[in-house]
Amino acid sequence: MKKNLKSKWLLLLPLAMGAFGVTACSDDYDPWELLETEVTSTIPQNNLEKVAWNGGTFTINVKTNGSWSIEVPAWLSVDKSEGNGDATIEANIARTSVAGERTGELILKTTGSESSNVAGRNEEKIEFKQEGLENAIKITDCTATFTKQLTDDYEYYQYGYKIKYTINNELTDEELNDMVNEVYLYTYINTSFYCEISGGEYKYNLNKTDLTKGTHVLENNECWSIRNKNGAYLNLRQIGIAIKTKNGIKVIYSTTDIEK
Incomplete structure (x- = not known):
């Protein structure tokens, strides 16, 4: 009986010493x-x-x-x-x-x-x-006027616009010429059933010089001609200025605030 107890104790002793050794050494390491x-x-x-x-x-x-x-x-x-x-x-x-x-x-x-x-x-x-670089061109101020005048023979009304705007352009001439392919003015008009022309969008070519820094005036008093008769009318409802680059057309200014 005593022999069996002694054998069991010898088997457990290394495990107890191993456990004691781990506990003693754990203080030598910081936690991860x-x-x-x-x-x-x-x-x-x-x-x-x-x-x-x-x-x-x-x-x-x-x-x-x-x-x-x-x-x-x-x-x-x-x-x-x-x-x-x-x-x-x-x-x-x-x-x-x-x-x-x-x-x-x-x-x-x-x-x-x-x-x-x-x-x-x-x-x-x-x-x-x-x-993109096209955002270097900004129109900061714009006034648009819708014009209307009767011809000398009273047969037609001539309609047009006068647009005054200030542009801030921080591009060099070389950057402007390299980037901008075309410059456009868009006008959007409403017309009555009795008009010879239809309403919608009209596009006009501008010059690159119209993008230079400073104040510009765009004026055309004979843009549309409408016969003088009852029920015929034309309204300019919106204008926009756009540039064309290799990425397509970008409108840099648009307004519906038009003086009649």
Whole structure:
């Protein structure tokens, strides 16, 4: 009986010593953490807001317990591309040189490390859009007048318009000529059943000089001719100014506020 008890004790002794050894050594190691990453930015990141055509400076805020690196498009620069722990990154988006919006993507990668007892990997993306160069042309003020005059023989009414506008154009002459293929004036009219012409959209060619910075006047008093008879009338209800680039036609100004 005593022999059996002794044998069982010898079998259990190494297990007890092993357990004691693990407990004694556990104080020599720090506990491991899981990688945590949070990225925020002042760069617009929705379909309603875009980075302006002339770029700008933005910040990217990184909160992490690991190390990080960032990848950016060629037309965006950052003041630091890698680091460890929390950081504020300054990002500069360059002025665009082409018509049509462009899409950019930032990729921030974070990793843990054995030396800091942090485990894990993470990747965060920031996607954004920048306006095209055509947005450098802006009409800031416009007055439109609808004109009407009777001919000397009283047989026709001559209808037309006078449009005065101020334009802000920050393009060089070379950029303007390279980007803009055509310039248009659109007019939208209503007519009665008794008119010889129908209502709808009418397009007229303008010159690139009509896009130069400053104040311009577009005037045509004999745009439409309507016979002078009962029930005949014509109304100018909307005007628009547009440019044509390789990406299509873009209306840079439109108004229904027309003086009669």
